[in-house]
Amino acid sequence: MNLTTYDLVITGYSNKKRILKELNNKKEILNVKFMSLDELINSLSFSFDQKSIYHIIKKYNVKYDNALVYLNNIKYINDTIDNDKMTKLKEIKEEVKDELIYDNKFINYIRNKKIGIYGYNYINNYQKNILKNYSYEIIDNPKNNYEHKIYSFNKIDDEIVFVLSSIYKLIKDGIDINKIKLINISDDYLFRLKYISELFNIKINFKSNRSIYETIEFNNLLNEYINDKEIESSNKSILDSFIRIVNKFNFIEDKQDKIDMIINEAKNTLVESSIYDNAVEIISISELNDDEYGFYLGFTEELAYVKSRDDDFFSDKEKELLGLETSNEINKINKDNLINRIKSSKNLSLSYSLSSSFNIYYPSSIIDELNYEVIDNYKYNYECSKLFNILLFYKDIDKYVKYGDISDELITLNSNYEYEKEYDNSYTGIDSNKIINSLDKGLNLSYSSMNKFYECKFKYYLENILKIKEDEETNAIFIGNLFHDVLSKMSNKDFNFDKEYESYIKDIDLTNKDKFFVNKLKDELKFVIDTINKQYKYMSFDKSLEEEKVEVNLDRNIKITFKGFIDKALYNDNKEMIIIDYKTGDTKLDLGNCYYGLNLQLPVYLYLSDNLDSIKNVEVLGFYIQRILNSTITAKKDCKLDDIKSDNLKLQGYTISDMDKISTVDSSYTKSKIIASLGVKQDGDFYTASKVLSRDEMDNLKTLVKTKIDEMIDDILSSSFEINPKKIDGKDVSCTYCKYKDICYKKEKDYKYLDKKDYKEFLGDKNE
Ligand code: SF4
Incomplete structure (x- = not known):
């Protein structure tokens, strides 16, 4: 771009700065004058200053901004329009005509000069009209x-x-x-x-976007000015701006008017930003x-x-x-x-x-x-700013601690950044004697503590050894207990549903909201009991155990008890038995995870059945959960609501595959009306979805439970409480709902990655 052919270069601040820098580097001198397009147009037409603004404010009693709008538009006055707006503009121009600034010297200077306009998107019609009498060229970059x-x-x-x-x-x-x-x-x-x-x-x-009026320094100066005090400020830039603004309004005598104008001008003056x-x-x-x-x-x-x-x-x-x-x-x-x-x-x-x-x-x-x-x-790629990466990292850590989110970013950053180096979350061990001494009242184990242990040993340690869990008395627990209590009495000879239901709630303080739900749920429980009674008709059991407490003594050098409550066991004189666990929440039935000590709830009942006080040497033919409270009901085409609810109450679990025994559990087993997914195909095989186990598989399952209990006891007594959450086939089965995330500071490396198992692989059916 050759600028030497122009006398005046019209361009923006950035271009001007760049051009001058380049010339300076080349040690060249360019004999041209720089201006912006607005400056040029104002110089070739007219401009106005604070006097005109003040004049219009006083004359028409308008605000500063409105005065500016009028003055900015008087340049468009034209006889092609005859309306109130144009009349007003003409009146305003007449008012300020002696104050408008015409730069005749510049107009004379520029008359025969060559103007180059560079770096503007376009020249509008008004500007073109002004420029048409002058010699100008648009300097454009090549297309x-x-x-x-x-x-x-x-x-x-x-x-x-x-x-x-x-x-x-x-x-x-x-x-x-x-x-x-x-x-x-x-x-x-x-x-x-x-x-x-x-x-x-x-x-x-x-470029600054803050007006000096928004600065404390300006307001301090303004206060000093209003109170006729000496003006001083450590901020030289603001002080200079303040003095400049005040001097602009020296022509105003009324102090309040002057202050108003100073404030308006300050609102339109940006803070000078530091330029590197x-x-x-x-x-x-x-x-x-x-x-x-x-x-x-x-x-x-x-x-x-x-x-x-x-x-x-x-x-x-x-x-x-x-x-x-x-x-x-x-x-x-x-x-x-x-x-x-x-x-x-x-x-x-x-x-x-x-x-x-x-x-x-x-x-x-x-x-x-x-x-x-x-x-x-x-x-x-995290290569540019360590500081930024660390901030990202701590932001992600925060999200993780609060919500359990583990982003890919967190995993990448975790392997590179200081968090790991600053804080090692590893469990470094505790003297096992201390653990044993702390268990002076003995070690009580249960299905739920066992599940916790196998989800993550550290979780077990926090909750069961350090006992940091807060007691929760939630509505869900209250409803669960109410249902269990009434269901445990339903086999009693003179069972009276209403009486049992009312007797459970009568001494409990209920809010109106609780009462509303308790009344609603009463009908639900009645339906559950009616359905269960109908289910019994397909079974050949005439005796039952309700809420049966089972304790297994596993003493080592300290007292160790494995405890469980069997909600319901139905049995007959042949000592054939099924076990039912009532569930008000969700529970996993998949036996595959038992291999890792997880989801052992139903197998634990199988194990406990060998340790019943009231009846010995039973043969378990099935073990199930029964969902007695379903928070969601999925509508099915052509199905009545009661049928859907009955379907939801079907027993869910494992039944003996022995054809000689299965009809004892369920006379409708070929297309079961009481056990979910159970049925027999025409070729005599069970449906693929049927959950059936051979006697050997059931025995192996019991052995597996015992092995897992023993392993757990060994680990507890040797104080092995590592942070070892599990992911099975990539799915987190330990941490999602864990309340101890903000204590353990789990890292990705802590996870144990496990493959999903098919229970047939490890329970081994000798008959197959
Ligand atoms: S959040 Fe995960 S790693 Fe931490 S204690 Fe809980 S289960 Fe263990």
């Missing part, structure tokens, strides 16, 4: 058709990280930071960009040169370019008559210019985000017209 990529992100922070990482890489590759430019930084981006760029240690010359010599600049796309690298952020429908609306002082219709561009025309010009600029920019990256903390955005419709590749899978 091109470069291809660029567009990067899409969900959040503004991710987009900013992408841009800063790309800048970091450019600088690392030896690109001068002064050749890197940010474009289209809206207020939505400003705060986060400032914050994250500091973490990346990338200097950016931000070597930094990334924020520019407009029209200022980007081929040897520079531009990052255009916020390429969304809302932010990509400023959209004009028909809400100016002059309406679109009036603008047409005045020969000015309408809002639609301006929007089209802006859009076309932007597309041209993008295509003609050699080194440009475009990006957008779909949301900020306050707004949702949509990708710019220009993207379709540009037809560039949109990349939405950019991954930050």
Whole structure:
């Protein structure tokens, strides 16, 4: 670009700075004058100052901003419109005509001079009209058709990280930071960009968006001024601005008027921002040169370019008559210019985000017209800022501690950052004698403590050895106990449902809300009992045990008891028995996890059946859970609600596969009416979904339970309480609902990765 042919170069601040720097580097002197386009147009027409603003405020009793609107529009006065608006403008111009500033000296100077206009998107009709009497040229970058990529992100922070990482890489590759430019930084981006760029240690010359009126220093100075005190401030920049503003209004005699004008002017004066010599600049796309690298952020429908609306002082219709561009025309010009600029920019990256903390955005419709590749899978590589990475890491740790979220990012950062080095969460062991001494009253084990132990030894340690669990008395527990209590009495000879139900709740303090639910649930329980009684008709058991407490003595050098309650055992004179556990919540039935000591609830009942006090040497033919409270009912086509509810009450569990025995459990076993999924195909085999076990498999299951209990006791007595949560086939089976996440500081390395097992593999059916 040869500027030596021009006497006056009209360009923006950033271009001017760059041109002067280049000349300085080349030790060249350019004999031209620089101005901005607004300065040029004002100098060639007229401008106004504070006197006119004050004049209009006083004359028409309008606010500062309204006075400015009038004064800014008097340049468009034209006889093509005859309406109140134009009449008012003419009146205002007449009022201030002696105060308007005409720069005749400049107009004479410029008359035969050559003007080059560089780096502006377009010259509007009003400007063209002023410039038509002068010799000017638009200096434009050559048109091109470069291809660029567009990067899409969900959040503004991710987009900013992408841009800063790309800048970091450019600088690392030896690109001068002064050749890197940010474009289209809206207020939505400003705060986060400032914050994250500091973490990346990338200097950016931000233009201030804060008025000096918003500073404490200015307000202190204003107070001193109002109270006629001596004005002083340690902030020289604000002090200078204050003095400059006050001096502008020396022509006003009334002090209050003067203060009002000072305040208005201060609201329109931005705080001077510190400018670094070597930094990334924020520019407009029209200022980007081929040897520079531009990052255009916020390429969304809302932010990509400023959209004009028909809400100016002059309406679109009036603008047409005045020969000015309408809002639609301006929007089209802006859009076309932007597309041209993008295509003609050699080194440009475009990006957008779909949301900020306050707004949702949509990708710019220009993207379709540009037809560039949109990349939405950019991954930050953590190479640019250790400080930022550590902050990310601690943010993710916080999410993990609060919500149990483990992001991929957390796993990557965890293997690199200080958290691990600063705090080693490993269980380092406890003298086993201390554990044994702490168990002076003996060690009580149960299915639930066992499940906890095999989910994670450390969880067991916290809850069962350190006993840090808080007692919970929730509604769910109360309802569960109520149901269990009434169900335990349903086989009594003179069982009276209403009497039992009322007698359980009569001494309990219930809120009105509780009473409402308890009344609703009464009908549900009645239905459960009726259904269970119907189920009994398919069974050949005439005796029952209810809420049977079973204790197994497993003493070592301390007293050890494995305890359990069997909700219901039905049996007959042949000592054939089934065991039923009533469930008000959800429970896993899959025997595959038993291999790892997990989900052993039903097998534990099988194990306990060998240790019943009231009846010895029983043969268990089945063990089940029965869901007595279903929070969700799934509608089925052509099914009545009661049928669906009865179906939900079917026994769920494992039945002996021995055909000679199975009819004792369920006379309808070929297409069971009482056991879920149980049935026999025409070829005599069970349905694939039927849960049946051979006698050997049941025996092996009992042995497995005993082995797991023994292993647990060994580990407890040797104080082996490592943090060892499990993932089975990648699914976390230990930590999801654990209350101790904020104590254990579990790390990914703590997980034991296990494969899902098929119970047939390890229970081994000799008959197969
Ligand atoms: S959160 Fe996981 S690792 Fe920590 S105690 Fe609970 S189960 Fe164990």
